[in-house]
Amino acid sequence: MDVDSDSDISLLGDEDRRGKGKGKGKATEKRKKDKVKGKSKEQAYTWEASYTRSWDTVQEDETGSLQGAVDDLMARGRRRRLLAPAAPIRRTIIRHLVLILDLSNSMMDRDMRPTRFDLALRYAREFVTEWFDQNPLGQVGLVGMRAGLGERFGEMSGNPQDVLKALNDRTKLEPTGEPSLQNAIEMARGSMSHLPAQASREILIIFGSLTTCDPGNIHDTLDVCIKNRIRISIIALAAEMKICRELCEKSGGQFGVAMNEGHFKDLLFELVPPPAQQTTVRTTGGGSGNPPADLIMMGFPTRLPDTSPPSLCACHSDMKSEGFLCPRCMAKVCDVPTDCDICGLMIVSSPHLARSYHHLFPVKPYHAVSSLVDVVAPTGACHACARSFPTTASTVAVTEGMSPLGRYRCPDCRHDFCAECDVFVHDVVHCCPGCGK
Ligand SMILES: [Zn+2]
Ligand SMILES: [Zn+2]
Numbered sequence: 169m170d171v172d173s174d175s176d177i178s179l180l181g182d183e184d185r186r187g188k189g190k191g192k193g194k195a196t197e198k199r200k201k202d203k204v205k206g207k208s209k210e211q212a213y214t215w216e217a218s219y220t221r222s223w224d225t226v227q228e229d230e231t232g233s234l235q236g237a238v239d240d241l242m243a244r245g246r247r248r249r250l251l252a253p254a255a256p257i258r259r260t261i262i263r264h265l266v267l268i269l270d271l272s273n274s275m276m277d278r279d280m281r282p283t284r285f286d287l288a289l290r291y292a293r294e295f296v297t298e299w300f301d302q303n304p305l306g307q308v309g310l311v312g313m314r315a316g317l318g319e320r321f322g323e324m325s326g327n328p329q330d331v332l333k334a335l336n337d338r339t340k341l342e343p344t345g346e347p348s349l350q351n352a353i354e355m356a357r358g359s360m361s362h363l364p365a366q367a368s369r370e371i372l373i374i375f376g377s378l379t380t381c382d383p384g385n386i387h388d389t390l391d392v393c394i395k396n397r398i399r400i401s402i403i404a405l406a407a408e409m410k411i412c413r414e415l416c417e418k419s420g421g422q423f424g425v426a427m428n429e430g431h432f433k434d435l436l437f438e439l440v441p442p443p444a445q446q447t448t449v450r451t452t453g454g455g456s457g458n459p460p461a462d463l464i465m466m467g468f469p470t471r472l473p474d475t476s477p478p479s480l481c482a483c484h485s486d487m488k489s490e491g492f493l494c495p496r497c498m499a500k501v502c503d504v505p506t507d508c509d510i511c512g513l514m515i516v517s518s519p520h521l522a523r524s525y526h527h528l529f530p531v532k533p534y535h536a537v538s539s540l541v542d543v544v545a546p547t548g549a550c551h552a553c554a555r556s557f558p559t560t561a562s563t564v565a566v567t568e569g570m571s572p573l574g575r576y577r578c579p580d581c582r583h584d585f586c587a588e589c590d591v592f593v594h595d596v597v598h599c600c601p602g603c604g605k
């Protein structure tokens with residue numbers, strides 16, 4: 169009890185000193201010594217206290233099992249899928265995203281462990297990996313906000329390794345000063361201004377501060393973004409700010425305030441699937457139904473073997489053997505997907521294109537089977553993994569959306585699947601093993 173209150177005081181003390189800037193080193197140093205002395209008796213470090221928080225969300229049942237909690241999580245996922253519109257919606261699969269990271273002093277706050285900055289960096293890396301996995305035709309750029317400026321530290325790139333490399337360089341991203349939303353958004357907008365009309369333009373801001381210091385009127389920036397059809401999404405780590413919500417709502421993006429570490433990650437990963445195409449396109453398209461479809465010219469490149477004679481690449485003028493040849497102008501580029509530097513043709517590999525496809529035709533959600541009375545000869549095992557189903561319905565109260573029999577049925581092929589396969593089919597395979605749809 170007294171240990172806890174003691175640790176809070178010392179945290180606040182650190183915070184105060186940091187605010188004053190000068191002499192902070194010595195003060196914290198001294199404070200740290202005091203802390204270590206006081207702590208060694210009962211509790212080693214302050215951060216250990218916070219680790220109890222993560223268990224609060226998981227509740228054991230009477231028998232001490234965690235099965236109930238796991239079921240709850242799975243049921244939540246199922247309900248979310250059922251909410252998804254059944255009718256096919258038009259989505260942008262050629263995405264361009266600029267990730268704006270707040271690198272201001274407020275990111276050093278320790279309300280998220282270890283710091284907001286470290287957590288944001290870690291989640292950003294996971295987000296980028298997942299984003300490229302789901303959107304192989306997309307490109308990501310990185311912009312930081314610190315010292316009142318927008319700073320570009322990663323060029324728009326379709327190669328996840330480039331983006332991750334920029335995010336891994338922690339020393340280059342050291343937070344300092346005040347953030348400027350306007351400067352950062354203008355910089356992000358600048359790097360997307362040349363993009364073709366069919367590509368989506370998105371800005372995702374991880375914002376830890378409660379202030380922004382802008383050189384001009386940020387509403388002008390917002391108007392230009394709306395005109396350029398740039399979608400702004402913001403995840404706030406501190407609290408809701410009116411301007412943030414306005415930026416998101418008017419540009420068609422999403423806004424969320426992270427309540428804790430887990431919620432932060434949920435908010436971030438909600439932005440991984442491609443957004444539905446904006447309605448503004450529809451109104452300009454004339455008809456009330458689908459907007460007219462444009463055809464996009466794409467080229468499938470020839471891959472050069474590692475043993476081919478070295479030559480200069482068109483993108484970096486590097487001498488190397490491996491690479492891809494543009495099918496139209498035969499220029500050599502280092503990576504796909506990209507736009508050819510010589511003729512501007514979009515160069516993609518066919519597996520990339522195929523992987524982007526599943527967002528357009530998602531697997532239909534499986535129904536939870538609640539009773540077997542109307543089935544003539546129920547199958548005994550999961551159609552995918554062949555594990556046998558329980559023969560009797562579970563007596564434990566089941567949460568909504570879960571089947572007491574552990575069976576989930578495809579509406580098309582009427583095959584039954586177990587809960588694990590249901591999740592796997594919808595999240596990873598994106599194709600029903602029973603009917604191939
Ligand atoms: Zn190159
Ligand atoms: Zn070309």
Ligand SMILES: [Zn+2]
Pocket residue numbers: 550551552553554555585586587588589590
């Ligand atoms: Zn199964």
Ligand SMILES: [Zn+2]
Pocket residue numbers: 578579580581582583600601602603604605
């Ligand atoms: Zn099926």
